[in-house]
Amino acid sequence: xxxxxxxxGWILALAEPEERLRADDLGPTVERVAxxxxxxxxxxxxxxxxxxxxxxxxxxxxxADAADVVQDVFVKVAASPGLLRGVRHARRYLLxxxxxxxxxxxxxxxxxxxxxxxxxxxxxxxxxxxxxAARVTQALRSLPDAQREAIYLHHFAGCSFREVAKITGxxxxxxxxxxxxxxxxxxxxxxxxx
Amino acid sequence: MSDFDGLRPAEPPPELRxxxxxxxxxxxxSRSPGLFELLVADRAVRISVAVVSLLFIAHLLVDRVPVRxxxxxxxxxxxxxxxxxxxxxxxxxxxxxxxxxL
Numbered sequence: 108x109x110x111x112x113x114x115x116g117w118i119l120a121l122a123e124p125e126e127r128l129r130a131d132d133l134g135p136t137v138e139r140v141a142x143x144x145x146x147x148x149x150x151x152x153x154x155x156x157x158x159x160x161x162x163x164x165x166x167x168x169x170x171a172d173a174a175d176v177v178q179d180v181f182v183k184v185a186a187s188p189g190l191l192r193g194v195r196h197a198r199r200y201l202l203x204x205x206x207x208x209x210x211x212x213x214x215x216x217x218x219x220x221x222x223x224x225x226x227x228x229x230x231x232x233x234x235x236x237x238x239x240a241a242r243v244t245q246a247l248r249s250l251p252d253a254q255r256e257a258i259y260l261h262h263f264a265g266c267s268f269r270e271v272a273k274i275t276g277x278x279x280x281x282x283x284x285x286x287x288x289x290x291x292x293x294x295x296x297x298x299x300x301x
Numbered sequence: 302m303s304d305f306d307g308l309r310p311a312e313p314p315p316e317l318r319x320x321x322x323x324x325x326x327x328x329x330x331s332r333s334p335g336l337f338e339l340l341v342a343d344r345a346v347r348i349s350v351a352v353v354s355l356l357f358i359a360h361l362l363v364d365r366v367p368v369r370x371x372x373x374x375x376x377x378x379x380x381x382x383x384x385x386x387x388x389x390x391x392x393x394x395x396x397x398x399x400x401x402x403l
Contacts, residue, residue: 148325152318160317161310170311177313178321185325227308236307243308263310 133197140184141191148185155198158264159205165259166209166252170224179208202264203274206256213252226255246296254289261286 133154139147156177163176180201184190194200226244229236247255253275260266260274261282272282339346390398 143329145326145329148322149318152321156313156318156321157310160313164311170314174313174317174320177317178324181321181325182328186328186331225311227305228311230307230309240308243305259310262305 137191137194137197141188141194143188145185148181151184152181155201158198159201162202162256162259162264163205163209163212164224165226165247166206166256167212168224168226168248168252168255172209172212176205176208176212180204199266199270199274202260202266203276206274206276209256242297243293246293249296250289250292251285254285254292257282257285258289258293 133151136147136150136154140151159180160173160177164170164173167173167176183204184201191197191200225240226247227240229240247258250258256275257271260271261268266274268283268286269279271286272279275282277285340350
């Protein structure tokens with residue numbers, strides 16, 4: 108029975124529409140950036156910085172590192188605008204850049220430094236959910252970085268498992284597995300504390 | 302997942318926008334120029350490229366001048382029994398020459 112459910116999960120993962128993240132809304136902005144138009148970086152930031160920041164935050168667990176990742180990505184794009192030339196899915200491309208920058212940051216990070224940055228916050232500062240946000244953040248921090256990242260990309264950024272796989276450079280099964288294991292562990296932790 | 306209801310991922314700090322865009326503008330300023338831009342901007346690079354191009358063209362031209370080689374010396378086809386032709390005296394002439402010694 109459990110095997111059947113797992114199999115059903117895999118089938119669903121593969122049957123998902125491949126490109127939920129459309130680059131249509133970013134297309135003109137990205138074209139301007141690719142042509143070297145420095146003024147287009149502002150609109151590009153407004154369009155993707157939140158996602159890049161959150162993806163990096165969920166990967167690194169540190170707001171400072173996530174901010175540095177956003178800066179790294181935009182500096183790379185500004186220094187080599189040709190990188191974006193011909194890119195069909197700019198959002199996914201930038202998230203991939205962020206993933207790599209976050210991994211580089213993680214390698215350089217000092218493991219003894221403890222960070223208490225919130226990964227998740229209440230919508231509109233809802234005070235009733237503040238405690239839940241702190242609890243969920245604590246539970247998220249106990250997950251492996253890759254599982255946390257997969258949860259963000261799939262659940263919040265709306266990426267399909269195939270896109271998560273492309274962004275993180277792993278097979279689709281691995282991406283889906285990371286998400287499912289992460290969610291299962293999260294449910295186990297939060298279910299027990301409620 | 303219901304555990305995320307009413308929650309959203311943390312947003313970047315507002316001041317990050319200015320910092321990132323300033324760094325990006327700085328990166329544009331320090332961008333290394335491409336070959337074409339260098340050619341337009343730098344006289345020394347222009348001269349270097351011209352010299353290299355001329356040398357390359359000269360090399361191609363030198364390669365195309367035909368080299369005169371002597372025609373290959375070929376002996377008439379001979380079967381296994383025949384002795385290869387040797388330049389010099391014929392057998393009759395050699396006998397004449399050897400006659401004093403004999």
